[in-house]
Amino acid sequence: MIDIQPEKLGELRQFITQFQGKPYFESNLIAVLHKAQALFGYLPREAMDTIAEAMNIPTAHIWGVATFYHYFNLKPIGKFVISVCLGTACYVKGAQEVLDTLRNELHIKVGETTPDMLFTLQEARCLGACGIAPVIMINDKIYGELNSKKVVDLINQMRKSAAKG
Amino acid sequence: MSQITIFINDKEYKVESGQTIMQTADHLGYHIPRLCYHPKLSIEGACRVCIVEVEGVRNFVASCAYPVRDGMKIRTNTKELRQTRRDIVELILDNHPEDCHTCERNYNCELQRLAYSMGIRRRHFTGEKKHYDKDLSSEAVIRDPNKCILCGRCVRMCSEIQKVHNLTQAHRGFKTVVMPAYNMPFKESVCTACGQCINVCPTAAFLERDYTQELFEALNDKSKIKVAQFAPSVRAAIGEAFNLEPGRNMEGELVAAFRKLGFDYVFDTQFAADLTIMEEASEFLERLQSGGKLPMITSCSSAWMKCMEQFYPDLIENVSTCRSPMSMAGSLIKSYFADKIGVDPDTIYSVATMCCTAKKYEAARPELVVDGRRGVDMVVTTREMAWMIKSAGIDFLNIEKEKPDSPLGMSSGAGAIFGTTGGVMEAAIRTAYELYTGETLVDIEVEAIRGLKGVKEGKLTMDGAEIRVAVAHGLGNACQLLDIVRKEPQRYHFIEIMGCPGGCVGGGGQPYASVNAIPLDENALQKRAQALYDLDRHKTIRRSHDNPDVQKLYREFLQRPLSPVSHKYLHTHYHAKTPRGIIPRVELK
Incomplete structure (x- = not known):
């Protein structure tokens, strides 16, 4: 399996901070998922957990969004x-x-x-x-x-x- | 809000504006068929069963989501509508297993009733079925996606009313499945086991883990001493499973039925509720007098217990260390009682009948093991017990009433009201007041904390000191109250939290809604609660500390409240658990 580098999770957290305090904060979820996929090539559980915590959004809700759009990969992709x-x-x-x-x-x-x-x-x-x-x-x-x-x-x-x- | 004129099926009506067609039609006596709609939940508009015809609108509209307008001409029962609704329900049935005769919810299924009332007598379509594994991981709630028709009631219940947000509709189209995050097994999810998804599910996509066959087997085991206990709100609701109106107290019938089923001893969880009050009121006073952590929060509700460990670990120290009445009774059955009748505790099989699915989870909590054994070996719900009574051929409605056994069977009125929201607090106040002031509280009915308001507040004065209390029922309301506690820790001294709407009377294990009722109908919840308040009012002993058997138990075994013996058998501890629950600040759509 691909390891989840902590610095990438840090970058993801950093990315989220730009939306902090803005109206409709939670509606940036899809943009944040795009960022996570750009970082990891797919959406690892660790990334979704990080997003849940940083954005105060329940993981079930994130899972619902991530599985709805075909663009998001839920498994690691090849080179x-x-x-x-x-x-x-x-x-x-x-x-x-x-x-x-x-x-x-x-x-x-x-x-x-x-x-x-x-x-x-x-x-x-x-x-x-x-x-x-x-x-x-x-x-x-x-x-x-x-x-x-x-x-x-x-x-x-x-x-x-x-x-x- | 203004008066407008509408026409339903060519009849003219003056109605209030600002309502949906469905709400208006309900008031006027037209019951439009429906499936995904629930009055306590947001509008989903997913099932399209509630369509009506509105003149001038090209397509049929979903009446649950469409507001009435002045001059609107609505038809609810045309030939085309009947045909279309029937097709819609047929299409819903199309990928449903249609195994009604072997289904747990046979005769209690909204889809089955709907199919019948739509006039589906033969099938026109045959399509692909779903084939998913059942999730049997949890001790309490099991999930069968094959039976799911994607009405979304469970998802809305779990997120809007309970604020647990364990469920989502994952994937899309034909492949949509209701599941927890990452398709995690329920046991590893944030599910609190409250079982409200079961209550609102129109089919059998969610069920409690069924122990009825195992229990029948255990009851036939001659080598075991079979001991029963049952929760206050079981007696207030089980009649509904036998087509009685809500609110009939079936205590005597239940005791008799337990004996007929083969239990050797029948105890009453209400006795243990009295005991809980002795311990909990003493714990509260100790915290109050010695500067312990306040507000103290009650710990009887197992769904709340699990919720607290996953969602509010910062409040663990606020939660009373008292076990729930069920678990107190369990550990006494295997110690005090076993000793009394001179048997090895391991020959006792202890079974609790509860209004609750989460009690199945609680009974298995390792924190509750004493001397290497569980106090409660098995928990069955009100529903399971109703089925067992029917299946065993017991004439429940005409049976001679009986009384529970000694020494764990007698209860005060305070023990009875445990089953409804505000009841534990009221019972605790009755005892705490007397323990603190040395005087008897005369006006013992605390109206401020009765009823179905989500968060209730009350005050009382004990020897000049003002004690502020609060009560919340349903985990969503609890979340509101706990937000206040986090911001203003000084605001309350004592808080009661029950995981289910209405308290235990609205538990996840209570009988399914009857043919013409909606799940968790407030009227039914109030009637169940009233049955318990009536029970209280008709008792001569209405305060837990006046229960002579409780006094005897302290004399013979426990010594005094909060003694080391009490701590061993009647108290517990909690840990922060993962996965951590997250409650969003806004409603997510």
Whole structure:
């Protein structure tokens, strides 16, 4: 598991202080959850407990918000987050095959992370790169005109780069 | 507020403005079907069962959330409405297990009644069912998400009335589940075990942990001496489970039923309530005279006990060290009483029938173990006991009344009123006054702290000293009162807190609301309380210290209040516990 660095929790507390004393203080919860996810990559329980204490909001309420929005990850995510575009253009151009290849290659389902914490697989709607469909996005970078072989090559490249550190 | 004219089903009515269609229709004798609505909770508008037609509005509107306006033409019972409501209830049923005949709430289920009254006689849809594990971790409250229809009453009860905020609707859409934070098991959550989620749940998504089968088994065990005790408010409410009006005192019937079920001895928790008063009043006076921590806060309510340890650890020293009456009785049954009848305490099986789910939690508290054993081996609720009596074929309503056994069965009127909010304080005042001044308090009915107001205050003068007391019932009201205590620690000397609305009469283990009643109806709570006040009024002995069996117990065993023997058997201690509870400053939506 990823350890929760105390200095990051401190940064989170610091972030919350800027809202302190302002009207509708509690309504900053979503912004604070965004900050927590930016710090940890997901919402660890320790972060939600810290927010609860610092904002005086019951943990159940925070949990309700965190689970409602798909944007928030409740589990640690991998080093490479792969979003497979399933928009119309990509779908027509074979996105399903790309997705199936990734599932087989990584042995995970959509929404899961590989045990080595390298890859997280997600679905996406249109990524706005229909001209080079089918596309996937790895972290913030788009890769286009894919097929099964190219996808496997990409994954192997990522593995190599991760092994080098 | 002004008078406006509205039309319901083409009939003209003059009504007050500023109300919802549902409230107005209720006054006019139209009961619009409903499910997620509860008058004590905020408007959720989730179930859409209460829809009505308003002329000029394109869609049907939820009458619980829609205000009346001048000239509004409302229809409550058109063909289209009936059809739509029936479809809505059918869709709610669609992912419900529909295992009514094996369900704990068969015949007591609002969804079942609604389905019947909507005229659902055959099913048009079949869809996906939910498959979640039950949460069986808690000794008191169990959760079955499969039966949940997401009306949100439990969530609102837990956060708005009790301010515990243990529950939330997590995830979304079809995958929405009511759960504690992080989907933690109840046992590890901030749940206070008060059981009010059970009271307001229309189905069986929340239930008490059921011990009835185990108890039937124990009652058949010839090697055990089976000892019963029962709380004051059980007698004031159990009649409702047998279709009686609220407020019938069933004490004699209960004692007889316990014996018919196989209990060897039947004691009354009211006796222990008298004893609690002896100890608690003495503890209060000791704190008052020797500069101990004040205000002193009562400790009878187990939900409050758990709440205090998780939400108010800073107030631990303010809380009386007295065990609850149930636990006092429990430890005496296994010591004083065992000795009296000359048996090994381990052959005694001690069972408490309580209005409370949290007592199941309390009985298992390690802090209450004396000489390596629990005082109370099992707690069953009023509901469980009502079911057992029915299941054993006991003719409860026509049974010959009987009296509880000696030496832990006789009680004063002060012990009886323990079951209602303000009762412990009133009982304590009766005794504390006399112990302090040496004079008998003549006017013993303390009106200021009776009734269902959330936080009540009273004053009395003892030998020239003014004693200020306060009473709160329901953990939300308690939270208001304790905020005052944190700010002004000098304001009160003595505080009573009960975890449930109305005190124990509104406990989480009381009978489900009957067909035409709402859960925790104030009228019913008042009638249950009145039954206890009547019990008090009809007793010759109305002060705990006048109870001859209590006096005898001190002579023979405990020596005097707060003696080392008393401390061993009748007192306890508390610890701050995790997870820490958080009460928000504002209502969160």
